[in-house]
Amino acid sequence: MTTVPTDGKRKHVFIRTYGCQMNVYDSDRMADVLRPLGYALASAPEQADLVVLNTCHIREHASEKVYSELGRLRDEKQLRRAEGRDLTIAVAGCVAQAEGEEIVKRQPAVDIVVGPQAYHRLPELLAEAERKAAVHKAGKRVPGAGVLDTDFPAESKFDHLPAPQGARGGSAFLSIQEGCDKFCTFCVVPYTRGAEYSRPAAAVVAEARQLVANGAIELTLLGQNVNAYHGEAADGSTWSLARLVREIAGIDGVARLRYTTSHPRDMDDDLIAAHGEVPALMPYLHLPVQSGSDRILEAMNRRHGRDLFLGIVDRLRTVRPDLALSSDFIVGFPGESDSDFDDTMRLIEQVGFASAYSFKYSRRPGTPGSSMPDQLSESVKSARLAALQSLLGEQARVFNVSKVGQSVPVLFAEPGRKPGQIIGKTPWLQSVYAEGPQRLIGRIVETRLIEGYANSLAGEIVTGAYEAAA
Numbered sequence: 128m129t130t131v132p133t134d135g136k137r138k139h140v141f142i143r144t145y146g147c148q149m150n151v152y153d154s155d156r157m158a159d160v161l162r163p164l165g166y167a168l169a170s171a172p173e174q175a176d177l178v179v180l181n182t183c184h185i186r187e188h189a190s191e192k193v194y195s196e197l198g199r200l201r202d203e204k205q206l207r208r209a210e211g212r213d214l215t216i217a218v219a220g221c222v223a224q225a226e227g228e229e230i231v232k233r234q235p236a237v238d239i240v241v242g243p244q245a246y247h248r249l250p251e252l253l254a255e256a257e258r259k260a261a262v263h264k265a266g267k268r269v270p271g272a273g274v275l276d277t278d279f280p281a282e283s284k285f286d287h288l289p290a291p292q293g294a295r296g297g298s299a300f301l302s303i304q305e306g307c308d309k310f311c312t313f314c315v316v317p318y319t320r321g322a323e324y325s326r327p328a329a330a331v332v333a334e335a336r337q338l339v340a341n342g343a344i345e346l347t348l349l350g351q352n353v354n355a356y357h358g359e360a361a362d363g364s365t366w367s368l369a370r371l372v373r374e375i376a377g378i379d380g381v382a383r384l385r386y387t388t389s390h391p392r393d394m395d396d397d398l399i400a401a402h403g404e405v406p407a408l409m410p411y412l413h414l415p416v417q418s419g420s421d422r423i424l425e426a427m428n429r430r431h432g433r434d435l436f437l438g439i440v441d442r443l444r445t446v447r448p449d450l451a452l453s454s455d456f457i458v459g460f461p462g463e464s465d466s467d468f469d470d471t472m473r474l475i476e477q478v479g480f481a482s483a484y485s486f487k488y489s490r491r492p493g494t495p496g497s498s499m500p501d502q503l504s505e506s507v508k509s510a511r512l513a514a515l516q517s518l519l520g521e522q523a524r525v526f527n528v529s530k531v532g533q534s535v536p537v538l539f540a541e542p543g544r545k546p547g548q549i550i551g552k553t554p555w556l557q558s559v560y561a562e563g564p565q566r567l568i569g570r571i572v573e574t575r576l577i578e579g580y581a582n583s584l585a586g587e588i589v590t591g592a593y594e595a596a597a
């Protein structure tokens with residue numbers, strides 16, 4: 128095992144998180160794994176003995192950003208070695224999984240490369256890195272230890288991770304499912320995160336209880352394909368996401384429940400019904416559609432068409448009329464014509480989204496899309512993205528403004544930039560900032576929305592709501 132300091136001096140780890148909420152969750156769990164080894168969290172790499180870059184491989188240039196950050200860390204390591212100190216550098220996440228050994232070849236200062244399925248092995252990897260670093264110490268070079276673990280181990284990391292520590296601002300993520308078997312032709316996830324895996328229902332429910340005991344009142348269930356969840360229950364039956372949602376919503380103290388990211392194919396009847404029947408399930412759903420053109424959806428291997436998506440939206444809005452919808456869009460997929468793009472714009476107009484993420488298609492090495500003919504020029508992609516974002520931005524602004532004048536429950540999660548300001552979320556996941564004391568952080572407080580903008584709202588806490596929340 129790696130050395131736990133006995134001289135009262137704590138070690139520090141700095142974890143930089145790139146990408147999605149799954150990575151935010153994984154970073155928290157890595158901190159949980161490292162805590163018993165004596166590592167406290169540092170707020171900057173300069174204060175850390177160990178720096179972990181928890182990387183994302185979804186976007187183009189993602190790995191280049193990681194390599195330039197690694198260059199800076201190598202310089203820091205070099206400086207420290209000259210002073211007889213050290214810095215351990217670890218690369219985790221999807222770039223680690225996808226590039227493996229290549230990372231150590233390109234940046235020899237890296238000590239550890241660890242894939243998303245192997246975080247529970249961090250203590251062993253650190254111990255091995257320490258041993259190798261000791262061997263290098265006599266030398267003047269700056270190489271790291273180069274310890275690699277990018278296997279998809281037979282055992283689940285979830286069985287080996289310690290109990291989660293806490294909730295930020297009353298909110299916590301809970302990973303219930305990982306990996307994906309859908310193989311959309313633009314996506315690296317099936318290659319970096321592996322096959323679809325659902326955690327056993329009892330383990331998820333136990334972790335939910337633990338998070339609530341640690342102060343969480345809002346839980347967000349996470350998975351790359353979260354609504355494909357099919358966890359084994361104690362009686363040998365299989366629980367769907369809907370079943371799990373109903374169970375977790377019943378835990379005393381769970382005021383808000385969310386889940387992300389979903390696939391339209393896996394929105395089953397029970398899950399749609401749960402949106403109308405489970406009050407804790409918040410009226411917000413992120414449901415990626417990617418394109419409004421059936422031809423492009425097929426080329427993307429999405430396994431759903433435009434009509435299936437629109438039908439689901441209708442059914443969801445029937446059971447939960449105030450549901451806010453968010454989605455993902457990719458413009459400029461190979462072969463996308465003007466008319467395909469128009470189909471996407473028409474779908475956006477028809478649905479009306481409260482928020483969305485949109486990107487130009489970028490080739491991810493190893494995915495079928497990267498070798499498809501008819502790759503579009505950057506200028507066409509940029510023009511389409513600008514048009515699409517302008518429409519989506521206006522829809523988001525209109526949605527925010529539509530809430531002005533209402534008093535709604537806001538879960539305040541963090542201090543704002545200005546003194547005396549706090550920031551929280553409405554049930555529809557809109558950001559709200561208001562004047563209020565810090566003690567309201569982690570609480571749900573009735574707040575009147577007074578102004579709406581493209582990305583947020585201004586609010587004022589309803590008189591008397593302080594006391595109700597106290």
Ligand code: SF4
Pocket residue numbers: 307308309310311314315316317351352390
């Ligand atoms: S369903 Fe989602 S995670 Fe799976 S391949 Fe498609 S985009 Fe990637």
